[in-house]
Structures are given as structure tokens and as C-alpha cells.
Amino acid sequence: MTERPPFKSAGLLKKLMSRYYAKGKAAREKGIPIAWVTAVFPVEVLYAAGIFPYYPENFGTLAAARKVAAKLSANAEARGYYFDLCGYARCGLGDAYAADHPAGVIGRPDLLFCCNTQCGSLPKWFETAGRFYNAPFFLLDSPMIETTPTTLGKEYFIDQLKEMIDFLEIRTGQPFDSDRLAEVMALSGEACRLWNEILDMAALRPAPLGFFDACFHMAPILTWRGTKEAVAYYKNLKEELELRLVRKIYAVPNERYKIYWDHSPVWPRLRWFADYFAAKGALVAASQYTHSWAWSFDTTRPLESLAENYTEAFVNRGFEKRVQMKIAFMKKYGMDGFVFFSNRSCKNNSFGLYDKRKAISSKTGLPGVVIEGDMSDLRFFAEEQVKARLDVLFEQLGQRGK
Amino acid sequence: MPVNGDVGRILQLIEKTLEDPIGYIRRQKSERRVKIVGWLLTDVPEELIHAAGALPFGITGGSESFSQADAHLQSWACSLARSCLELGLQGKLSFLDGLIIPHTCDTTRNLGGIWKHARPLPLMESYLIPRQVDRPSAKSYLTGELGRLKAKLEQCTRTGITVKRLHDSIALYNRNRTLIRKLFRRHVDDPETLNNRAVYNIIKSSMIMPKEDHNNLLRELDAALGIYKKAGTTKGYIKIALSGKVWEPREIMNMLDGIKAVVVADDLATGHRYINGDVRESGDPIEALAHRQITRMPFACYGSAQFERRRFLTDMVRESGAAGLVFIHLKFCEPENFDYPDMKSACQSTGIPTIKIETEMGNMSLGQIETRLQAFLEVLRGGADNDGTASL
Numbered sequence: 001m002t003e004r005p006p007f008k009s010a011g012l013l014k015k016l017m018s019r020y021y022a023k024g025k026a027a028r029e030k031g032i033p034i035a036w037v038t039a040v041f042p043v044e045v046l047y048a049a050g051i052f053p054y055y056p057e058n059f060g061t062l063a064a065a066r067k068v069a070a071k072l073s074a075n076a077e078a079r080g081y082y083f084d085l086c087g088y089a090r091c092g093l094g095d096a097y098a099a100d101h102p103a104g105v106i107g108r109p110d111l112l113f114c115c116n117t118q119c120g121s122l123p124k125w126f127e128t129a130g131r132f133y134n135a136p137f138f139l140l141d142s143p144m145i146e147t148t149p150t151t152l153g154k155e156y157f158i159d160q161l162k163e164m165i166d167f168l169e170i171r172t173g174q175p176f177d178s179d180r181l182a183e184v185m186a187l188s189g190e191a192c193r194l195w196n197e198i199l200d201m202a203a204l205r206p207a208p209l210g211f212f213d214a215c216f217h218m219a220p221i222l223t224w225r226g227t228k229e230a231v232a233y234y235k236n237l238k239e240e241l242e243l244r245l246v247r248k249i250y251a252v253p254n255e256r257y258k259i260y261w262d263h264s265p266v267w268p269r270l271r272w273f274a275d276y277f278a279a280k281g282a283l284v285a286a287s288q289y290t291h292s293w294a295w296s297f298d299t300t301r302p303l304e305s306l307a308e309n310y311t312e313a314f315v316n317r318g319f320e321k322r323v324q325m326k327i328a329f330m331k332k333y334g335m336d337g338f339v340f341f342s343n344r345s346c347k348n349n350s351f352g353l354y355d356k357r358k359a360i361s362s363k364t365g366l367p368g369v370v371i372e373g374d375m376s377d378l379r380f381f382a383e384e385q386v387k388a389r390l391d392v393l394f395e396q397l398g399q400r401g402k
Numbered sequence: 403m404p405v406n407g408d409v410g411r412i413l414q415l416i417e418k419t420l421e422d423p424i425g426y427i428r429r430q431k432s433e434r435r436v437k438i439v440g441w442l443l444t445d446v447p448e449e450l451i452h453a454a455g456a457l458p459f460g461i462t463g464g465s466e467s468f469s470q471a472d473a474h475l476q477s478w479a480c481s482l483a484r485s486c487l488e489l490g491l492q493g494k495l496s497f498l499d500g501l502i503i504p505h506t507c508d509t510t511r512n513l514g515g516i517w518k519h520a521r522p523l524p525l526m527e528s529y530l531i532p533r534q535v536d537r538p539s540a541k542s543y544l545t546g547e548l549g550r551l552k553a554k555l556e557q558c559t560r561t562g563i564t565v566k567r568l569h570d571s572i573a574l575y576n577r578n579r580t581l582i583r584k585l586f587r588r589h590v591d592d593p594e595t596l597n598n599r600a601v602y603n604i605i606k607s608s609m610i611m612p613k614e615d616h617n618n619l620l621r622e623l624d625a626a627l628g629i630y631k632k633a634g635t636t637k638g639y640i641k642i643a644l645s646g647k648v649w650e651p652r653e654i655m656n657m658l659d660g661i662k663a664v665v666v667a668d669d670l671a672t673g674h675r676y677i678n679g680d681v682r683e684s685g686d687p688i689e690a691l692a693h694r695q696i697t698r699m700p701f702a703c704y705g706s707a708q709f710e711r712r713r714f715l716t717d718m719v720r721e722s723g724a725a726g727l728v729f730i731h732l733k734f735c736e737p738e739n740f741d742y743p744d745m746k747s748a749c750q751s752t753g754i755p756t757i758k759i760e761t762e763m764g765n766m767s768l769g770q771i772e773t774r775l776q777a778f779l780e781v782l783r784g785g786a787d788n789d790g791t792a793s794l
Binding site: 079080081082084085086089116119120121123124125127128131137139141143144146150152153155156159160163318319320322342344347348350351352354355359 | 473474475476478479505507508509511512513514515516518519520528530531532533534537538539540542543546547550702703704705734736737739740741742743744746
């Protein structure tokens, strides 16, 4: 990859993430409950209850990016966990059992909160971890929205948010602060707005950032969402990107193609993919994955608004809606082709991709390929096969005379 | 086997039905001119289908070879889902008027979309069960979800599901569960007459045959079995329990019969999960169906504080008097694979020997399974090694 000047925000990100871990440590010392939380979970409610949120999935990505997933996983596999379970879960469970911690020590929860819109692996992981750490587990259950959102599903979620607030009041011994919830939701919404404005800059031709950059810069929208820090970070990043546009610093040199990616990256091979696409003059411009946080809250009716935003997200939608949403992304960003990542660690985002590829190609005329692999475990990654698939995509793009 | 003619004839009839369930149900359709609504494992409320005037048809696995499914569903999806989809793709289920897929895991959650896209049927619905059952919200949601399903079925069959109709269906299904449970007790006490394969065939055939016919057949069987002398009939048998989703490949039951292991308890979807717990026959029938679902025995697809699965399993083994527990796990079943290590250690710490058999629908090496089961039985019979650390 031709070297671009590094993002100044990268330094900020590093500091911000150190602060995040320091805050977690301080919380532990002060006796503030630490809760495991899933990535797409209404964490706003937890902040309002004065709980410190910890994201084990972030631990999973970290372990994967540091290429130690197989090593950590071995500890879980030695205890009978099947090698085919979600890679993040194997890293998390593996680290809990491990003597050495190549990705840092996974945080110990006092409580565990999971929303199952993302998948069925997370609740099983959290449930298992709840037994390991002897900590209570709370599941926010959201049945899939097959076509259009239903009142039934929404009311079920709202009922559960109320149950969760009761649960938190009992656990913290404090009355729930609704004003604080509105405040946190406003901050969360503001960070989401900025984050999505940033992601949308990938639609520019040429663009100052793409999906692989977004994978790097998404850590605060995950871990700091709902705080002033996240807002400040994305304001700063947006300004930096605007400046880069003025200075004509682009994500890939000589951008010729824009490629849509679905869903998560192959963390331990992020660089390999970035280099491959850059060499082809292709920008992997967007993936639904990094758009997971696109909330637009109405703080005058907080619980309804949380329910709508969190249950209606793409991860919780049926086949046809997901196809429509992907096509909308491709149009919005002016994509020339797409890559679907059939990820062994993520059945929920992988099953259906074969048919979706065909459906989308026939509806849009865009070429697309499915690659096989795993987001964290390189045992399931065959570089030659993946490269051959990607080459086919670029042959097709070449034939289209672009 | 010292069984009288009638018993043998009935068991044979059941066996034959299971050899070709699709052929059987298609004959039912043409003879009775009835709509057929298929369902996949597990927990689909058949009473609603029945009350809508359709014949429910349980698809408990299908094709043993995968020629078309692999183009639509990754080969690392469980073979149960793949084999069912394969049947659909091959057009073998085109006679269905409807299909209901329960969302119990990520595979079933995505299967409906794929299936509908590749090979649509007139009615294709998901059964969106709540994945938490400990809080009051689950039951009110589920009542609504059952109401939704009811409306869809009514549209499909153009028959209103009245309270009376649903109560009648519930009573019919309760009778069926009661009859099967009675026969299961007979099996436990008298495995010579009603062996593992026979009794589990009875459960599985209940998912295929019209309940009215099945009830008649079971009453006939019960009468033919007559009274038995309890003493002596279980001599030489070792009691075991099973845990998992399905008893496939079905030869497993014959192997257990062959080595004189009598299955006395299980938590299988094609076992006690199907026959345990009746539906209340008074009051609001939809609420009664919801209640049965919420209070069902635990399984891998969601956790429950109220019915803690590890405690449930160890209690199940102890109360049934089983000497050991065999996990029959479908390869790539993620929920089961998450549960396995803790289930195993819960058994170990309570002194229950276990073995895990990994299975797949279709081409499996049966010899390997048999060898492992034999070895496990030897451990159980050995007694001295039977201290719970003998897990294979």
C-alpha cells in the first residue's frame, strides 16, 4: 500500500482507548459495577444507571487483530469448546482460562447484558461466561423482523427495557435517572450522526477514507458511545478528513473502483486485504458492519426510541430487507462491485449470502463474489482461494471497461 | 423378540411410515383432501395447525445426500438444517401448503429466508419464540406471537380457529402425549418388548401421522402389549439417558438395543421435549399454549434461570436411575457446543459418566459410533471405574 500520512486522530484514539481501560480499572476500585455489553446493545440505559460498560467483542477483535485468536482459542478448545464456535467467544472463554494473556486480560463482569439482534452466539457466550464468573446475565431478546416492524416486537422490547431498568435499580440500589438517560441518548445520537457523516465521505470520488479505516476508527463508537468523548473524537476525525480532502490525501491512490464489503473484516488479515484492494485501485468503501451504529433518537420518548433504533437495525432484519438495504448502500456509495465474506464465526451474517449475492447481482448488474474465511481464526483462511475469488471480481470489473 | 403378533404388526407399520414419511403424508393429502403444513424442529405449536383444519407434518431431517443445498447454505451449517433444505430444493416438499420454521438458533433464523427465496411455498412463516423465559414479558409477547401465527394459519386454510376447535385440538394432542408417556414407561420397565428403537419410533411417527390415527394405533398397541410381569424383564440391561437434539442417525437406537442399554430419559427434540408437559385444557387456549412453551424443559437454544439446564440434566439422570449420559450432538450445532463443556463438568461433579457422540445426518461412519457406545457401556458395566471421571 502506498503510504498515506498517518491519521492524527490515531494518536487520539490510542489515548482514548487507554483512558477507557483506565476508567474501567478505576470503576473496579470504586466498586462501580462493570457490565459486559454486546456491541449493538442500548448501552445508553447502562450509562444512565451509572454502570461501566465493557465490550468483550472488542477484546475479540483485539485478539484477532494481534493474530493470537488460535492461541487463546486453544485454551477453550482444551476444555471441550468446539473449534467452530464464534471466534470472539473462543478468545474470550480461552482468555478466562489462560495463564498468559497475549491480548491483555479480558475484563471480569459483575453483570452481563446481551441483546440478541446481532446473533445467537453472543447470548450463548454471555450465558456461559455468566456461569464462569458467577455473575447475573440479562438478555434483551429481540425476535427477527421478517418484513416490517411490528407493534408486538416493539412492545416486547420496551417491556424488557422496563424489566432491565428494574433489574438495574435492584442491582445498584439507586433509582433510575431518566434525565440522565435523555442526556446520554443525545450524546449517543450525536456521535452516531458524526460517525455516519464520516462514513458517508467514502462515497466521494476519490474518497478520504474507506472501510478498513472505519474498522480502525470504530472503537470509540463502540466503547464510548453515549459520552462526550465519543462526540469530541468524531468531530476531530471529521475535521481531519475534511482537511485531507482539501489536501487531496485519499484512502487509495488512483481510486478506480468502489467495492461494497459485507460484513466484518478478516481482522488478522486487514492489512493484506487493504494492500490487495489498493493495488487494484479499489476502495472498499463501506460495509453494513461499521454502519451498525446509526441511531437517531427521540429523547422525548426514550424507551420507544431505543426500541425502534435497536430492533430495526439491519442485523435484525429478514432476507429481503437485508438485500434491499445492501442494494441501497451500493447505490448510495456508487459501488462498482461487492465482496461478501462468508464468516465461519458469524452464522447470522453469513447464512444466506450465497443467494443474496445472486439476487443482488441480478437486480443491480453489479459483479460480486463470496469469500470464505473467519474473522479471527486463520485456520479457516486459505489465502490462495480468497485471492482467486477476488481476482475473478476484478476480471469482471475489468471486462466492464471501468 | 417375544412380542405377540399385533405388537409386531403395529411396530412394523410405524417403522414403515418412518421409512418414507413424505410418501405417507402425500397419500394422506390426496386421500383426505386436506392441507398439509410442515414444520421444522422444534417447539412449533401443532395444535394451532390442527385447529386450522390442516395436517401438521414434522420434517425431522431428510435427504442423506446434499446435491443442491450446498449452493445455498454453507456446509458448516448443521446437517439437520441442510438436509431439510435439500428436501425442499429437490422439490420433494412442493406438496406442502405451508411451512413453519421456529427460530431457535442462527441457522433456523436464516433458513426461512433462503428457502423462501429459492423455493417458495404458499405459506412460509417463522415461529418467533422468545429466547428468554424467566421474565413476564416473554409470556405476553409469546401470546401475541401465537395470535399472529393463528391468523396466518386461518388465512392459509380459510378456517377460523375458534376456542372450541383449539380446545379440541389441545385435548387430542394431550391424549397423544399421555399415551406416548405411558408407552415410554412400559419401555423402561420392559425393554424386551418395547425396545429403544420402537419407543423412539413411536415419538417420531407422532410428528408425521394424524394424531387421531396415531392415538388409535397407540391404544391398540397398549392393548396388545397387555399386562406384563415387571420382575426380570430388565435383567442384563443398563439404564442410560440421552441429551441432544435428535437421535440421528437412527441406527444409534438399534446399537443401544444391541448392547442392552435401555434409554430411560432424554431431552431430545425428537424425544421427551416433544412429549413432556401437556397444555391446560381450560381457559384461554392461546395462553395455555404459551404457558407450555415457557415452562418447557431446558434446551441449548436459550438459557433459563428457572430451568437451569445443567441441574435439569443431572436431576434427570438421577431421577431416572440412569447409569450414564450419552450426548448425541449434531456437528456444527453451535448452541449445543456452547453448552457441552459445562454440562459435562456438571455431570462429572455429580458422578455421572458421560460420552459425547458427534453425529451428522447422512453419510456417517456407523462403526465408529458403535465402537464408542460399546466402550462406554463397558465402563458403565465395569462399575468400579464408574466414579464420574470415566467420561470418554
